[in-house]
Amino acid sequence: MPSSTRDASVAFHTQHFLNWLTFTNVKVINGAKAHAIGTSKVLQNALFAKLGLDFPKAIALYKIEDVEVAVDKIGFPVIVKPNVGGSGSDIVKYKTQASLNKDIAQGNLTLGVDSTGLAQEFIESDGYVYRVEILGDELFYSIRQKMIASQFNYCAADGCSVDIDEDESEFEFCAEDDSSTIKLFDVSNDILQDVKNIVKSAEAEVGGVEFFINIKTGAPCYYDFNPYSNFVSNGNALLGFSAEQRLLTI
Amino acid sequence: MNIAFLYEHPTWSNQLIQCFRDNGLNITLINIAEHTYDSGQLKVDYDLVNQ
Numbered sequence: 001m002p003s004s005t006r007d008a009s010v011a012f013h014t015q016h017f018l019n020w021l022t023f024t025n026v027k028v029i030n031g032a033k034a035h036a037i038g039t040s041k042v043l044q045n046a047l048f049a050k051l052g053l054d055f056p057k058a059i060a061l062y063k064i065e066d067v068e069v070a071v072d073k074i075g076f077p078v079i080v081k082p083n084v085g086g087s088g089s090d091i092v093k094y095k096t097q098a099s100l101n102k103d104i105a106q107g108n109l110t111l112g113v114d115s116t117g118l119a120q121e122f123i124e125s126d127g128y129v130y131r132v133e134i135l136g137d138e139l140f141y142s143i144r145q146k147m148i149a150s151q152f153n154y155c156a157a158d159g160c161s162v163d164i165d166e167d168e169s170e171f172e173f174c175a176e177d178d179s180s181t182i183k184l185f186d187v188s189n190d191i192l193q194d195v196k197n198i199v200k201s202a203e204a205e206v207g208g209v210e211f212f213i214n215i216k217t218g219a220p221c222y223y224d225f226n227p228y229s230n231f232v233s234n235g236n237a238l239l240g241f242s243a244e245q246r247l248l249t250i
Numbered sequence: 251m252n253i254a255f256l257y258e259h260p261t262w263s264n265q266l267i268q269c270f271r272d273n274g275l276n277i278t279l280i281n282i283a284e285h286t287y288d289s290g291q292l293k294v295d296y297d298l299v300n301q
Contacts, residue, residue: 010258017287026294244265244269248269
């Protein structure tokens, strides 16, 4: 939901409204709990841990200076990102203590709309981001997209672009700008079950989970649950079908 | 059955909303970024409970 192009505080307005709907006994698909988890990397990590899944080690923090404390536990490279994220906004990778110190000293590091964030270990992947979308308790579709070298923030679903520091960024990506990098893929039964468990545990009835393959283990490393990402823009061109129309025909 | 669709995203939402319309679905649209509501009102007209 939040991204560099929109006011991230709308996530809190949404959370209050969904809580209010729950309080008034309105049936909500992807309600308050799904939204809360979808907008909190901390809760997503807790969910992955509860389900026994692999995910990047991450230290939650409030003050920028506590990044230093977290780095003592994580080491370098380290990724620093807001807890209330979206489309990869404000995610920065630091390869060295010097580059981290420089950004802290110059006030270039931000933890997002509520000043909470995480310092997260960087895991080498096979170069792809995988996303599996679930509708109800069934596979909706599964896609993979190639990471773009030297870029960091990306949004496969809406083609958002994010202005960031090229020196520290890794994966900026715009699906609509480069449809050749997004493809359908056949998800394994084991991963599909993992994703179903994540979506169900988040009390979502429609949602997507992103992971990459840890090249050291060859296993999926989960890093994002998203209750909003199903409807890839220009799906006919990117996927060969309209996710919106598929929703209505399932 | 009354259904409300809560949306915010400028790109994803338009296509889905159009798809609802094309398929004849009567959906109450709520743009959360512009939405205000009476916090003390405990009944809403898009309540799906008991429908």
